[in-house]
Amino acid sequence: MKENLTPDAATHTVYLCQLGPIVSCGACCGLYNVADPDPRALEAMLRRRTRWFADAPRTVAGIDAFKARVESIEPQTRPLPDFHHCPYLGMIEDTGRRVGCLLHPLATGNHGLDWRGLSYYGGMACRTYFCPSVRHLPARWLTVVRQSMDHWYLHGLIVTERKLLTAFFEELENRIGRPVNESDFSEGNVTSLLFSTFAALKLNWPFRRNGSPGVCNYFFEDGQYLRSAVGRIVDGIPISPFETIFQELDSSFSSTGDVDEAEERLETIFKPLTRVLKNG
Template identity: 70%
Template sequence: MTNRSIDTNAPAVYLCQVGPFISCGACCGLYNVIDPSLERLEAMLRRRTRWFADVPRTVAGVDDFKARVEAAEPQTRPFPEFHHCPYLGMIEDSGCRVGCLLHPLAKGNNGVDWRGLSFYGGMACRTYFCPSVRHLPAHWLTAVRQSMDHWYLHGLIVTERRLLEAFFMELERRIGRPIDTADFSAGGQAAELFNRFAALKTGWPFRRADAPGAGNYFFEDGLYPRPDVWRADSAIPASPFEVILSELDSGFASKADLKAAEERIEAIIDSLAKQLIQQ
């Protein structure tokens, strides 16, 4: 993988609430559950939203809701020190997406901001942005924002700073230019191919046995560093996609497995590069 400096001087791109069906709850620990599948998360969020609709908007009422959620749901976490917020629910307006039940604009709150009762407090909820927003260039983030069509995959991929960096650097190396935000129009072929790449997060068959699952710990405090690619023996070579494989929590028992993984990644990047060159 070619290394080069990354221009991050452009304004940050807002990725938290993008559209009627696209949002991110990753920094609130959304995916830090034993089963982070779409079906399980959606059922969990809808149940919380139903329950919260009947909660008195008082300190005691909000605290009681938290206790009810934590009693009803498993509290084992892949990342034990990464807080999972019990106040994550569904925003159901013109669409349906993950969001904060304590937000002043949430249904039933009448403009009152209850986020001060959350674990991190209202200030953190209002001001924190993930490392991707702080470190990746705006044209990459805009491409991601324009490509995604559902909150689930959006939240899984936007926090993967190093994975996105490796992907876009390799793509730009192949097409011989920086990508343009117009390359990734919503519903277009490039956006579809990017979604295929992002979906590797959910169904990656080469994930090592001790990996924490589809979610990741993206706070850059060294608490849960992502390990290098696991190999059963030293005869399995390094890969031109080493960073991507590492960020997908990969492990390989054989050269054949590594080759199969590389072919999956190559097929997506090659198809996308050809698409952008032809445009």
């Protein structure tokens, strides 16, 4: 759980970590790098940890014992073995329920004490790290993401997908002939719903290649776990105008018909978006 910066605070143009009662992101803590990243399974895991941590003594020994308990019962197999998954991720339960850090000084039971120094990356990294999306994507795109997300699970999945978001917004802005702006995607309107539909392609993309890490995304800029080129099982399958989007969705196609179907899935999002934004 990062400090609650406002948009334009410090050097970070748009804040994306803890946005509201049910919207937050734990992706940099390896949230989705688990054996079963199904939303229900992930929430059950986080809620169990929160219950256990409530009973843990706030001492180094007590917090270490909590970590050992978590790791003894949860599968330690990771889709991305070298991407650390933090056992101190849990649920923030205040006016809502969202993913957050159990060691944060504002977390229930910590009484203002910051225990993040006991985490794998240490307290300084936890306080200061922001994902590449925050540093590199235009504020107007990140604002659309903020306004369009209504739950922590999908928000955390899409917000770190820098190349996927870039391909999406570049395609959309090319079609409408101008940059998108905040008013284009006001909360709850059809454009935000369509963006959420695009983001949700990560959940059940039918053309995901065999061996893919699934929904988990390794977004650190150190060259590990680079996305593979789009797979084509047989010769003659054409390159698509949506090639970057397909690559970032870890796609593999066995026929030209697969490509056509995948392109149509995207067009069912881009065409109405384009129509609304051009006519609005």
